[in-house]
Amino acid sequence: AQKVTQAQTEISVVEKEDVTLDCVYETRDTTYYLFWYKQPPSGELVFLIRRNSFDEQNEISGRYSWNFQKSTSSFNFTITASQVVDSAVYFCALSEDAGGTSYGKLTFGQGTILTVHP
Amino acid sequence: DAGVTQSPTHLIKTRGQQVTLRCSPKSGHDTVSWYQQALGQGPQFIFQYYEEEERQRGNFPDRFSGHQFPNYSSELNVNALLLGDSALYLCASSSDGTGGYYEQYFGPGTRLTVT
Numbered sequence A: 001a002q003k004v005t006q007a008q009t010e011i012s013v014v015e016k017e018d019v020t021l022d023c024v025y026e027t028r029d030t031t032y033y034l035f036w037y038k039q040p041p042s043g044e045l046v047f048l049i050r051r052n053s054f055d056e057q058n059e060i061s062g063r064y065s066w067n068f069q070k071s072t073s074s075f076n077f078t079i080t081a082s083q084v085v086d087s088a089v090y091f092c093a094l095s096e097d098a099g100g101t102s103y104g105k106l107t108f109g110q111g112t113i114l115t116v117h118p
Numbered sequence B: 001d002a003g004v005t006q007s008p009t010h011l012i013k014t015r016g017q018q019v020t021l022r023c024s025p026k027s028g029h030d031t032v033s034w035y036q037q038a039l040g041q042g043p044q045f046i047f048q049y050y051e052e053e054e055r056q057r058g059n060f061p062d063r064f065s066g067h068q069f070p071n072y073s074s075e076l077n078v079n080a081l082l083l084g085d086s087a088l089y090l091c092a093s094s095s096d097g098t099g100g101y102y103e104q105y106f107g108p109g110t111r112l113t114v115t
Helices: none
Strands: A003-005 A010-014 A019-021 A024-026 A032-039 A046-052 A059-061 A064-069 A074-079 A088-096 A112-117 B005-007 B010-013 B019-024 B031-037 B044-050 B053-057 B064-068 B074-078 B087-094 B110-114
Touching (some): A003 A088, A010 A019, A024 A074, A032 A074, A046 A074, A074 A088, B019 B087, B019 B110, B031 B074
Parallel strands (some): A010 A112, B010 B110
Antiparallel strands (some): A003 A024, A032 A046, A064 A074, A088 A112, B005 B019, B031 B087, B064 B074
16 A cells, blocks of 8 residues: 655754755555645645656756655655745655556645744 | 635534535536545545546545535535544545646645534
8 A cells, every 4th residue: 555654743944944854655556646735824735746656857946856766765855945934734645546546546644844933 | 717615614513413515626627536634644535526426435434425516516524523523624626637647736625623
């Protein structure tokens, strides 16, 4: 069965520090998708990024970057020069293809609470 | 273009009661999934509706049921409420994606408190 583990429960940093959120996943499927979502206090899940299992190219988007490594089943997320507005709960999630029968069902990690202090 | 909407925003119920939560999917989407997010936890998949049928289901008891209407909107019903049902209930909509991928768009959620 699929599983997502976010070992960091809470992270606290001072503004302008870089911060990396860790995510480790388990799946038997060879085709799957990995996501990072942000959940601010309002509660709505905000999509940040999606990665396909066959695309290990890492990406930088503004202050955000992602490091996907299939060899270690990890999909880590880094915020560079953090800001107070980055304070939120961040979730890593996995969606298996399951031969086309998963229909996008998401398995989430427990979440990491990020607090950025001014 | 309206995103996913959910109603009500907040709800307080008593143990043993029944509750109905509602969700309208993003325009153009035909699939609705429901997730339960207990305090301090990640969302857990409840079930998914497509073409007015439950297509797949997570590990939730039969007290949790749903419905999808011809306009693709959906309801989540929970019977015989327990204190442990207190959670944020999130609705996500999607449609068939290229290469089998279904991008989920989430609503703001309904906060259910059971007393």
